[in-house]
Amino acid sequence: xxxxxxxxxxxxxxxxxxxxxxxxxxxxxxxxxxxxxxxxxxxxxxxxxxxxxxxxxxxxxxxxxxxxxxxxxxxxxxxxxxxxxxxxxxxxxxxxxxxxxxxxxxxxxxxxxxxxxxxxxxxxxxxxxxxxxxxxxxxxxxxxxxx
Amino acid sequence: xxxxxxxxxxxxxxxxxxxxxxxxxxxxxxxxxxxxxxxxxxxxxxxxxxxxxxxxxxxxxxxxxxxxxxxxxxxxxxxxxxxxxxxxxxxxxxxxxxxxxxxxxxxxxxxxxxxxxxxxxxxxxxxxxxxxxxxxxxxxxxxxxxx
Numbered sequence: 001x002x003x004x005x006x007x008x009x010x011x012x013x014x015x016x017x018x019x020x021x022x023x024x025x026x027x028x029x030x031x032x033x034x035x036x037x038x039x040x041x042x043x044x045x046x047x048x049x050x051x052x053x054x055x056x057x058x059x060x061x062x063x064x065x066x067x068x069x070x071x072x073x074x075x076x077x078x079x080x081x082x083x084x085x086x087x088x089x090x091x092x093x094x095x096x097x098x099x100x101x102x103x104x105x106x107x108x109x110x111x112x113x114x115x116x117x118x119x120x121x122x123x124x125x126x127x128x129x130x131x132x133x134x135x136x137x138x139x140x141x142x143x144x145x146x147x
Numbered sequence: 148x149x150x151x152x153x154x155x156x157x158x159x160x161x162x163x164x165x166x167x168x169x170x171x172x173x174x175x176x177x178x179x180x181x182x183x184x185x186x187x188x189x190x191x192x193x194x195x196x197x198x199x200x201x202x203x204x205x206x207x208x209x210x211x212x213x214x215x216x217x218x219x220x221x222x223x224x225x226x227x228x229x230x231x232x233x234x235x236x237x238x239x240x241x242x243x244x245x246x247x248x249x250x251x252x253x254x255x256x257x258x259x260x261x262x263x264x265x266x267x268x269x270x271x272x273x274x275x276x277x278x279x280x281x282x283x284x285x286x287x288x289x290x291x292x293x294x
Contacts (some may be wrong), residue, residue, distance in 0.1 A: 032209035035216055035224040049226050049287065057227050058209045062179035065205045069182055077182040079196050080204050082233035140196065 001075035003144035004116045007103055015067035015099040017127070020055055022093045028059040054090030060097070060133045061085065064124045067099045072120075076142050081117065085135035095126040104136070114146040148222035150291035151263045154250055162214035162246040164274070167202055169240045175206040201237030207244070207280045208232060211271045214246045219267075223289050228264065232282035242273040251283070261293040 022041075029038030033056035037044040044053040068078055091097070105119035118141045124133040169188075176185035180203035184191040191200040215225055238244070252266035265288045271280040 028209075032213045033216060034213075037224060048223065048289070056209075056212065058205070058212045062175075062203075062205045062209065065203065066179045066181075069180060076195065077184060080234060082231070084229070084231045086229035087227060142195070 001073050002141075003075050004106070004108065004118070004141045005144055007106060007118055007141065009103055009106055011103045013071045013099070013101040015071040015101075017096040017098045018063050018067060020059075020063070020091055020093060020095045020097065022053075025053065025055045025059065025091075025093060028062070029056045032056065033058055050090055052090075053093060055092070055095075057087045057091075057133070060087065060091045060124060061135075063097055064099060064122065064133060064135070067097070067124075068101070068122075071099060072101065074139065074141055075144075079140040081138045081140055083135055083137045085133055087133050088131045091126070091132045095132065097124050097126060097132060099124055108147075113143075115140055115142050117141070148220050149288075150222050151253070151255070151265070151288045152291055154253060154265055154288065156250055156253055158250045160218045160246070160248040162218040162248075164243040164245045165210050165214060167206075167210070167238055167240060167242045167244065169200075172200065172202045172206065172238075172240060175209070176203045179203065180205055197237055199237075200240060202239070202242075204234045204238075204280070207234065207238045207271060208282075210244055211246060211269065211280060211282070214244070214271075215248070215269075218246060219248065221286070221288055222291075226287040228285045228287055230282055230284045232280055234280050235278045238273070238279045242279065244271050244273060244279060246271055255294075260290075262287055262289050264288070 037047045037050040041053045100123045104121050108116040119138045122135045184194045184197040188200045247270045255263040266285045269282045
């Protein structure tokens, strides 16, 4: 497991692939984002932006979280503080999502000697290398040894 | 359904309450965020930050999406472009989440005469009025009549 001392700006992490199935897209959207372009393949074709069934952006985000838990082995876990995210294009049935993660900032806490804030940039891409979600995430990371 | 012409900076929207149950918290986290502080009540007590079971932040976000779909009746749906979010405190079992939403910016498109970008600020609060998630969301909204 990684502590603050183990991380450096520029470190990269890569996840496995996660395949988005029709059933999972409809199940997630049915519970959390029941808009027609996420749950009805026929009606989604007529939508001016989506032009076909698309996963909820929050489903893409949830899958990204799953992949982070697998490829970012931070001690005490991933404790999110804030996140900025955008969805350059929709996630479609059959897309296989993988993450490219890069650490872009590390700020030791000025008030607490056992922790710091780490910022990482994530590209969640499909099998064709297209960005489905791009996010900047700030997490709290503990030190192995307080300074 | 609301079009760009119907919206004004300062407009408010409020959702119903959504109760976070133990089963749903564990189910969501088991699939998308299987960290110990989201799935194991006993072990979560020992976590230095959470000190007890907490819902995944992405679960709070997904429930917020559900409530947006119910209280923001935008024509053609909620088409998210980008989002900033933070979690001031954990969501706990039994929390009843509701949203206070305020429109903070409206920008007609300079290139396309049928749409614009609308930014809204959301406070997802529990039954005690404590902020669980605060987000700023930008969505594409169509005009009823192109200019």
